[in-house]
Amino acid sequence: MKVKLALLQSRDYGSGPANLKQTLRLIDEAAAKGANVICTQELFMGDYFCRTQDPELLKRAEAIPGPTTSALMEAAKKHGVVIVGSLFEEAMPGLTYNTSVVIDADGSFLGKYRKNHIPQDPYFEEKFYFAPGDLGFPVWNTRFGRLGVIICWDQWYPESARAVALSGAEIILVPTAIGWIPGEEDQHARQHAAWETVQRGHAVANGVWYAAVNRVGTEAPITFWGRSFVADECGEIVAKASTDKEEVLLAELDLTALRARRGMWPFFRDRRIDAYAPLLKRGGL
């Protein structure tokens, strides 16, 4: 099966309603260009608010399913497309998650993934806002392929990609919000290269299609580095967006190619599940 994937690399438009309106416009554009699966950047309903720790910002969190999910379901049904949208979820007052919703091409709500790995660094103060995910690493059968979703910081962890691949994911989608902060200019190229490399490596190790969707624009002090990309099962980049422009990035994914690759390199056959117990420990000397 061939699937046309669209990544919505966008920026903040200043308010929830404005961001939703723009994202729905980009969904329309992607669908008009033939997309079957559409994925938003991380937390597309606002700016990347985790730059500070402010209890007021918790008010942005919404129920899932909820109003934004409904708007995405309507768009999915209208266009006959699968949509993955990244939202700020309130499970109850005082319990919020960084969550992605998965909606099938008939507009039905398939489920959600709650980001498992939560960073905490200056200007990426996510441990303040997000409880660690409690839904494991789910995978969904959609009209257009079996999808796994991981989110941002998850992307650095081989465990995330492996876990969804073990459940049969053919495509791993990764909403993200990553950029540079001032004072590390000499590191910028290396940081971006490492980010791309480790994720291309996940594609190889797991024999999957892999797509990361980043935002663009400066939200002081972060300049998001864009460069959303799609990698094939050999880690080769088949589509890549600009550093600073809003874009609907399109790529055609041949899902049947995965079977041939895994015949050539049958990594899953030879895993040493009897020897992996150390992976469930923190490690250290």
Place this chain on the structure above:
Amino acid sequence: MKVKLALLQSRDYGSGPANLKQTLRLIDEAAAKGANVICTQELFMGDYFCRTQDPELLKRAEAIPGPTTSALMEAAKKHGVVIVGSLFEEAMPGLTYNTSVVIDADGSFLGKYRKNHIPQDPYFEEKFYFAPGDLGFPVWNTRFGRLGVIICWDQWYPESARAVALSGAEIILVPTAIGWIPGEEDQHARQHAAWETVQRGHAVANGVWYAAVNRVGTEAPITFWGRSFVADECGEIVAKASTDKEEVLLAELDLTALRARRGMWPFFRDRRIDAYAPLLKRGGL
């Protein structure tokens, strides 16, 4: 601490004694160039014999420690260098492993690693020769850094690199024997790129120095692709050998750089060991 690493990218010289003699010569050369840690290619004592399934070839296996280990221990002591050597081990008649020995700079035998992931493909008939390793993923404190060793097919598995990194490895060394077979010419560049990418990814994900040592030459029908390399903790290649020449590939590794990187990207802090149980399953639908 800065460590000078030497990878011995070599070829088959036709017999065990000839290969040992040449490897000792390369060790002399590496030591003369200031190497502190020296690593051989996989199964350096012979040709890559796993191209066919032949019980006669089991006679090549030797005890570890044993004669070749002793020769390497002597060389290590003479030069004050750490040596990692890849051998064909007989644990008892009918039980053989693909094993690497680790020898400290005073010539003492530190231990061995038995390859955990065993391939079985046309001309890479390793399941015939090697029982899967039973020693876990050990790591050794040497005079020149904390070393983890994995072997060839292990290199495609994020689990291997993660396991040794969790035990504190600063450098991961990977003896290997990988090449192309005829009939896949249109795939050659992609195969090599995937091999390099997935390993550079391990370096990023684990914040370690990473070095793969391949052989060169054609042993029909395989043409080994050489290109041994050393990657830093950002996955950047700092040294890379040719496709077809015997080489002592040198690189200087600053082990203190790892601490700074892990401060910037504290992946180990945020691992979700409570969510990784699926990694100990085979997976599948």
